[in-house]
Amino acid sequence: MGISAQDVKRLREMTGVGMMDCKRALEEAGGDFEAAVEILRKKGQKVAAKRADREAKEGLVVTAVSEDGRAGAIVEVNCETDFVARNEEFASFAQQVAQLILEQRPADLDALLKLQLPDGRTVEEALIDLTGKIGEKIAIRRFDVLTTDSGRIISYVHPGSRLAVLVEVVGDGQLEEAGRDVAMQVAAMNPVAVRRExxxxxxxxxELEIAREAARNEGKPEHIIDRIAQGKLERFYKDHVLLEQAFIKDAAITVQERLQQAGIDVRRFVRYALGE
Structure with a gap:
């Protein structure tokens, strides 16, 4: 039977697969749309199996935050090349996954893969379909959800979507403005903790052992080595503890001082850099 351009277009709209692949699937299925969809899905599974051992180090880090600001999700979705990472359909899929995580709060990656997207497919099925269509390994590497009872979750995604941050801020002051400042600080300076404790x-x-070893190599007397190490640890705190870092927008003050000016506090953060 002849396959019309309208049929091909309809199948493409249903599946997102390329026109020629849709035409071949319809021809193989004798015009049966459900059978054609199954053929395309099996093709995706074959491509996924072939690409399973490939490395997927590129991709996107995206976030989703609830309208009331009480919950936020962050997820890293990987592909093989930067070219695919900039693909609109890949980006749309990553954002859909972030929104699904925000709404459903799965316990782990296995639970996430079983969840249904708005189009009825599970996340796992969508991954297979997208792999078949794009021809690269597509994988979800990790995700986190932050919630707050009395504060707000602020999101920052660095241009290019290779780095993103969620922070939980509380207080009666400038939650949005100062919270975004803090999220940008976390993105730029990569602190190891909010507070030194x-x-x-x-x-x-x-850090103490590295400092002691360095002091010994410099020939410092043994009785002052611990004091030197403690001094180096203090420097480490100033460089790597969020509240003690110099504020990136005004190095004359610390992040703690910026928060005091804004009337807010930070409870925790999550920072994802692609591939870390």
């Missing part, structure tokens, strides 16, 4: 003990001990 939240720095993991293994990180603290590692």
């Amino acid at each position: 939240e720095v993991p003990e293994e990180v603290r001990q590692k």
Whole structure:
């Protein structure tokens, strides 16, 4: 039977697959749309299987925040090349996944893959279909959700969507403006913790040992090595603890001082850089 251009267009609108692939699938299915969709899906599975061992290091980091600002989601979706990362359909898929995570709050990646997108497909099915269409491995690497009872979740996505941040801010002051400043600070300066007491003990001990070793190599007397190491640890806190860092928009003040001016506080943050 003849396959009309209208039929091909309809199947393309249903699946998002290229025109020639849609035409071949309809011809193979004898014009049966459901069978043609299944053929295209199987093709996607074959491509996905072939690409399974490929490295997917490019992609996007995107966020979604609820209208009331009480919840935010961040997700890293990977592909093989930067060219695909800039593909509009890939970007749309990543944003859909972020929104789904925000709404459904899956426990882990396995649970996420089983969730349904607005078009009725599961996330796993959509990944397979997109892999078949684009011809590259597509994968969801990680995600997080932040919620707050009394504050607000602020999102910052750096241009290019290779770096994004969520922060939880609380208080009666400039939540939006100062919260965005803090999110940009986290993006730019990559702190290890909000406060020094939240720095993991293994990180603290590692920094002390590095400082002690450096002091010994410089020939410093043993009885002052610990004091030198503590001084270096203080410098580490100023460089790597969010509230003690110099504020990126005004290095004359710390982030803590900026927050005091704004009448807010920061509870926690999540920072994703592509591939980290």
